[in-house]
Amino acid sequence: MKYNNNLKQIILPAVLAFVLILGFFIGRIWTPSTSSTGSNRLFIYPQSNKLEALINLIEQEYVDTINKAELIEKVIPEILKNLDPHTVYIPKEDLQAANEELDGNFGGIGVQFSMQNDTVLVISVISGGPSEKLGIIPGDRIITVNDSVIAGVSMNTDNVVRLLRGEMGTKVNVGIKRQGREELLDFEITRGMIPIYSVDVSYMITDSIGYIKISRFGRNTYQEMLTAMARLKAHNCQSVIIDLRGNSGGYLDVAISIINEFLSKGDLIVYTEGKNNPRQNIYANGAGSCQDVGVTILIDEFSASASEIMAGAIQDNDRGLVVGRRSFGKGLVQQQIPLPDRSAIRLTVARYYTPSGRGIQKPYENGVEDYHRDILARFEHGEFFERDSIVMDESLEFFTRGGRIIFGGGGVMPDVFVPRDTTQLTEYYFRLHDRGIIYQYALNYTDNNRLQLQRFENAESLVAHLSNQDLLSGLVEFARGRGVQFNQAQFRRSSERLEVELHAYIARNVFDNEGFYPVSHKIDEVVRAALYHIRNGYDREVLSLN
Structure with missing residues (x-):
């Protein structure tokens, strides 16, 4: 492996924390429930079965008084976790918050x-x-x-x-x-x-290339996407980069509607199949408004389910390039079923397959803990840094429409692999980053200079002003006051990244995401790789479109 083991030890805790935080949210994709209340009652409260008999026996004969409702609340998740990692129980007190993000x-x-x-x-x-x-x-x-x-x-x-x-x-x-x-x-x-907006930002990253960041596939995402694309096309957008990094999924029908905008009539978007759900092929209807716009999809290890459907459909149809790192690997479809007490179950009812027939779902037979450790295993194996570290199962070989070889069985592999850029990552940088010192200093600076900063019309003019301020010296002193000792050599190596991050956070405080993303993209290696391939025509070359 061609990466520094010390750096690996520094990055590992950050990756672990990120995996744990996203563990509940990753890979959500479901369809509207069609179940009646009566069927729900039969599903969870059958008249005669061993589980109900056991709970009743405990309630009647156990030495101490027990709370039957609390016992059932504990039993349900234990049952469901033996099915698959994405079939989950949502208590009634958590259901509203769980739905809000996607309801919009x-x-x-x-x-x-x-x-x-x-x-x-x-x-x-x-x-x-x-x-x-x-x-x-x-x-x-x-x-x-x-x-x-x-x-x-x-x-x-x-x-x-x-x-x-x-x-x-x-x-x-x-x-x-x-x-x-x-x-x-x-x-x-x-x-x-x-x-709650799911299109974080859209803007023209060059004179002819647009950029759209989609954070989730919520109820309103399709309309947000249409609005964003109309605005970009009004500014001569000929090709668009759609950033799905960190997008853990959402509504299946919303993702399909967005994909339909880019594909030609009759192109297969996705198909689903399950024990009680016969195969259903979903095709583009030819009415999409973006069929003449080039498209590039950005993914990473936290792009899941609906994001993978979109990346897979674009890739399999040779419609555009997929750039970044291997996606999460979640190919299961959930249906949210309400229960009589206003709780709910998100039950896996089908698997989805990309147009080439690829199953994206990674294995989960070894249990939930091992399943969610997969991202850490990829990191430890070097997959974030070297494409050659990715193990491909040759028995799961498929072909795009144009005959390119692609693989199934564990996420979408990008056409253009972009390793994590570690050239400016040092122990000093991670101390600042992990303690939130960069963000906090930017917040303090904005708060202390708010009237002056609000006079700037856009992020570009703001950053031009910030570049003439000695922000890094202030950051060093701010960090020292919070127990982070200065390291000259490491600071010098990380200084460019630190300065850009400070500028981006301050721009976000003043202009929201419209300020943050254009600034942060200066050090975004995946965005830069996508731009390089589009500008040099490699997207057409790889897709045999010359």
């Missing part, structure tokens, strides 16, 4: 915030939302909620969210501290419908 909205006050010194700092205000209408602005600090002080009491983000969110139409009172005002400003906010 929630009831709230319409602010994005960060915790700064145990105080809620408003980072941005949702355009047209309840808070903007009342005059709440970025930089405001929320001190009280419904007359209860929440500043300086070590309240975590989840608790703040619970206080600010609620049913649409309900009211919440907040006390705001604003720079330049000594008194607390009181606002009575009527909660409204707050959109």
